[in-house]
Amino acid sequence: MxxxxxxxxxxxxxxxxxxxxxxxxxxxxxLTDEDMEFIEAMCELNQAHKRLEKIRAQMTEETAKGVTV
The missing domain is CATH 1.20.5 (Single alpha-helices involved in coiled-coils or other helix-helix interfaces)
Structure with missing residues (x-):
């Protein structure tokens, strides 16, 4: 009670x-070790994607300003 x-x-x-x-x-x-390796790989892929998006945005901004990379 x-x-x-x-x-x-x-x-x-x-x-x-x-x-x-x-x-x-x-x-x-x-979770198995294989599962953990997959999760870690996906996290790394996500980080790489974020870096790529940041670079693309920076290049777009520089192109708009007339700067060549």
Whole structure:
């Protein structure tokens, strides 16, 4: 009975965050080394894409100013 009363004191957002954290831990435990390598490669690809977009934007800006690269 006391556990129910205490759980009602915990805001829904905190309860949801705890649930998400628990699910994250379960998912993390299920990942294989191959999965982790794939995730790392995708993160690197995303970073490279961001750098490329930054370079493209810079080149576009320089072209608009009449500067050749």
């Amino acid at each position: 006391a556990a129910v009363a205490i759980s009602k004191l915990i805001p829904d957002r905190v309860r949801k965050a705890l649930w998400c954290f628990e699910k994250y831990q379960e998912a993390d435990a299920a």
